[in-house]
Amino acid sequence: MKKGEFRPFMNEEDCVTIGEELTIENRIDRISIFGSIDLTCDKRGLNAAKELKAILDLTLATMEKTELPDQIATDKPEIVKNPFA
Secondary structure, three states, X not given: XXXXXXXXXXXXXXEEEEOOOEEEEEOOOOEEEEOOOOOOOOHHHHHHHHHHXXXXXXXXXXHHOOOOOOOOOOOOOOOOOOOOO
């Protein structure tokens, strides 16, 4: 997907990768950010910083125009026995 098409909290499928290791996943109730990125002091680093800022700006704008609860419930993942072991 194109980074300009990221619509925070609108679906469970949008995923953006910035650089080679920073991943931003869209969810209905959260935005998950994981990995790492080096914002180098060059044109490549500037572009990566702008991409990250654009997604965070969209996320903040969406949250600020929404009536938010104090906190949402987050379920911890259930650990199950490996059926292939």
